[in-house]
Amino acid sequence: MPAERLPHALRDHERFLAALGGRRPAVFLDYDGVLSPIVERPEDAVMTPEMRDVVAALATRCPVCVVSGRDRPVVQRLMGLDGLVVAGSHGFDIWHPERGTLVHEAASGYEDLVDEITEHVVGAVGGLDGVEVEKKRASVAVHYRRAAPADRDRVTDLVERLLAQRPDELKVTPGKMVYEVQPKLDWHKGAAVRYLLDALELTGDDVVPLYLGDDVTDEDAFRALNGLGVAVYVGDQEELERGTAADFVLDSVDEVRELLDTLAR
Numbered sequence: 001m002p003a004e005r006l007p008h009a010l011r012d013h014e015r016f017l018a019a020l021g022g023r024r025p026a027v028f029l030d031y032d033g034v035l036s037p038i039v040e041r042p043e044d045a046v047m048t049p050e051m052r053d054v055v056a057a058l059a060t061r062c063p064v065c066v067v068s069g070r071d072r073p074v075v076q077r078l079m080g081l082d083g084l085v086v087a088g089s090h091g092f093d094i095w096h097p098e099r100g101t102l103v104h105e106a107a108s109g110y111e112d113l114v115d116e117i118t119e120h121v122v123g124a125v126g127g128l129d130g131v132e133v134e135k136k137r138a139s140v141a142v143h144y145r146r147a148a149p150a151d152r153d154r155v156t157d158l159v160e161r162l163l164a165q166r167p168d169e170l171k172v173t174p175g176k177m178v179y180e181v182q183p184k185l186d187w188h189k190g191a192a193v194r195y196l197l198d199a200l201e202l203t204g205d206d207v208v209p210l211y212l213g214d215d216v217t218d219e220d221a222f223r224a225l226n227g228l229g230v231a232v233y234v235g236d237q238e239e240l241e242r243g244t245a246a247d248f249v250l251d252s253v254d255e256v257r258e259l260l261d262t263l264a265r
Helices: 013-020 049-059 072-079 111-125 149-165 189-199 216-224 253-264
Strands: 024-029 064-067 085-088 093-096 100-102 132-135 140-143 170-175 178-183 207-213 230-234 248-250
Touching (some): 013 207, 013 248, 024 189, 024 253, 049 064, 064 189, 072 085, 085 189, 111 132, 111 140, 111 149, 140 149, 149 170, 189 216, 216 230, 230 253
Parallel strands (some): 064 085, 207 230, 230 248
Antiparallel strands (some): 132 140, 170 178
């Protein structure tokens, strides 16, 4: 648990505004747990019309980018919004509405490895009740939220064996009831955000990066913005079982919508 309570981005709003320093925000948003609540079935995490309206309004006032562990086309479909920069697969696949795919150092070269690992994982645990194997462009996600405890252990054992067998090729990013098996590249949400700041020319003194995230994968982005921008953890901090590099907290998706609405005005 964090050593001290973070200030709240709404209840301590003057402090939050002071952190922005009067600069134009460049807003980076995780999807699950930030723009849509965490749900039992990942395919049900559709953004509400109210949240969609707020995000669309905010995008007319400042740059807005969605940074998600989901495959980019999937998160775009769930959002139901066009015109936003979207970084899917933890930033491996970045798309710009006018420039198309943004090619970066980690954008390709791992496809055969992902295919091979997907086949292995499906064969090992794909038939277990409550276990869902999701192949993404740059990873294999093994969801186990609905699995029985014994089958969750089987998933964990499989992931640990993969890491032990291929330590130079693979890394595993744990999430909320999911393991993300990825190529072992120095690329993550933090690297993607830093890349986007340069690619979108958002590095001026009049711009402040603002990142909202809820998961352990968002900590890379929080750390990347340390001293550069403002990071907001979304969730109940009392239940957080790790430290966080965030600067502020919001308790829920509803509070995210409220904060974004204040920025859109």
